[in-house]
Amino acid sequence: MEKLTRFGVSLPEGLLRKFDSLTARKGYSNRSEALRDMIRSRLVEEEWRSSSAETVGTVTLVYDHHSGDLQERLTDLQHDNTRNIVSTTHVHLDEHNCLEVLIVRGKSGKIRGIADRLISTKGVKHGKLVMTTTGKELK
Numbered sequence: 001m002e003k004l005t006r007f008g009v010s011l012p013e014g015l016l017r018k019f020d021s022l023t024a025r026k027g028y029s030n031r032s033e034a035l036r037d038m039i040r041s042r043l044v045e046e047e048w049r050s051s052s053a054e055t056v057g058t059v060t061l062v063y064d065h066h067s068g069d070l071q072e073r074l075t076d077l078q079h080d081n082t083r084n085i086v087s088t089t090h091v092h093l094d095e096h097n098c099l100e101v102l103i104v105r106g107k108s109g110k111i112r113g114i115a116d117r118l119i120s121t122k123g124v125k126h127g128k129l130v131m132t133t134t135g136k137e138l139k
Helices: 013-026 031-049 070-079 108-119
Strands: 054-064 085-092 097-107 124-133
Touching: 013 031, 031 108, 031 124, 054 070, 054 108, 070 108, 097 108, 108 124
Parallel strands: none
Antiparallel strands: 054 097, 054 124, 085 097
8 A cells, every 4th residue: 555645735614614515425434535536536537638548438328229220330330449349238228219338448539539429420319428547547
């Protein structure tokens, strides 16, 4: 385990109250745990901004499977990117709508490009990319 360093933080009372309320709602045992998590989250966001950073994430799509040749176009896009798409899960939500979740891995710029192409495919009702970190750079 890495050595811990203590430091002081000065905050306006109102901001501290809001932070303590958030800490309690999220179930953190103390302010330090909440603050560490917030710092890690911000570091991960910065990691994504570098188009060459190795990242992982998910692309979530909701679409009507009766929409033309949509499934075929989505499958073709996925086959064109097999190096970056690790796994997919397909769920039938009802008689028309499907949910597809793709686990992706690679350089952040490439992952954003794949997600943009999938999400912007005509017939996709909603899509979202959620990127995270491989964890290699976090302590």
